[in-house]
Amino acid sequence: MAALLLVTVTACGPSGGSDQKSLLHERVFIGGKTDQPGFNLHAAHTDRGLEVDLANYLGKEIGFKSKFHDVISAKREQELKDGTSDLVIATYSITPDRKEQVDFVGPYLVTGQGFLIREKYKGIKTEKDVAGKIICTVEGSTSAVAQLPRGTILHIEPDYSSCVDKLQGGAVQAVFTDEALLYGFVEQYKNSKHPLKVAPGITSGLINRYGIGLPKGHTADCKKLLRALRTYLTEEWAADVKVQLQALVHAYPGDWENRFRPDPEDLNRYSSCET
Ligand code: GLU
Numbered sequence: 345m346a347a348l349l350l351v352t353v354t355a356c357g358p359s360g361g362s363d364q365k366s367l368l369h370e371r372v373f374i375g376g377k378t379d380q381p382g383f384n385l386h387a388a389h390t391d392r393g394l395e396v397d398l399a400n401y402l403g404k405e406i407g408f409k410s411k412f413h414d415v416i417s418a419k420r421e422q423e424l425k426d427g428t429s430d431l432v433i434a435t436y437s438i439t440p441d442r443k444e445q446v447d448f449v450g451p452y453l454v455t456g457q458g459f460l461i462r463e464k465y466k467g468i469k470t471e472k473d474v475a476g477k478i479i480c481t482v483e484g485s486t487s488a489v490a491q492l493p494r495g496t497i498l499h500i501e502p503d504y505s506s507c508v509d510k511l512q513g514g515a516v517q518a519v520f521t522d523e524a525l526l527y528g529f530v531e532q533y534k535n536s537k538h539p540l541k542v543a544p545g546i547t548s549g550l551i552n553r554y555g556i557g558l559p560k561g562h563t564a565d566c567k568k569l570l571r572a573l574r575t576y577l578t579e580e581w582a583a584d585v586k587v588q589l590q591a592l593v594h595a596y597p598g599d600w601e602n603r604f605r606p607d608p609e610d611l612n613r614y615s616s617c618e619t
Pocket of ligand 1: 484486
């Protein structure tokens with residue numbers, strides 16, 4: 345009887361039957377935002393940004409090669425559920441709603457939200473000024489459901505680069521989303537005809553914590569990723585942020601690590617597994 349029981353337990357796997365085949369095989373397909381400078385920008389056949397650096401580090405530690413493809417905010421849960429993506433690394437905030445559908449490892453970055461405007465624009469100085477303005481944000485994101493002042497006119501696009509195009513063209517007055525993400529666009533457009541800035545002194549809405557998304561039930565993979573992320577945050581994170589998110593670092597001299605680097609305790613608190 346005891347032997348039989350042992351066989352049954354082993355066949356179910358260490359987590360009582362919920363653990364599935366590993367996602368972290370030789371080539372891992374990652375849903376990313378390939379149009380977000382600073383985090384992940386695909387140009388001239390190369391991917392560049394903090395999330396690319398993170399994926400490479402995880403691959404080196406765990407032993408896989410990553411292959412990014414583009415995913416929009418609204419499709420992230422679906423891609424994980426239907427297996428189009430093994431992982432999602434896409435400025436993807438860990439939220440209670442999303443955690444019901446997918447698992448997360450993180451956070452690897454913490455950010456407030458803000459408004460991206462043209463550098464010379466004087467129309468938005470405080471959050472109240474947003475009322476009556478056309479503000480672009482993205483479908484399926486935490487920014488699209490944030491509380492903005494009454495009278496704000498929301499314009500919704502599938503991705504942030506389309507919002508920034510509209511801002512450049514003058515069709516919207518601001519782009520609203522995570523502050524860290526906006527600084528990537530500030531850097532990209534710094535020498536353009538219409539340089540951009542994050543409206544100073546207005547951080548609105550909720551704190552967003554970026555996590556690596558994975559389909560539910562892969563506890564062993566979750567733990568491997570979490571262990572590797574822990575060392576990434578102490579060994580490489582700061583150097584990578586300095587290179588990839590220069591406008592953010594310049595905006596908060598001496599304080600950017602404090603603001604954007606997650607507390608090590610957050611890792612067990614927000615991840616779907618513990619180490
Ligand atoms: N981090 C937020 C989210 O996951 C906004 C950025 C995005 O849409 O990727 O919804």
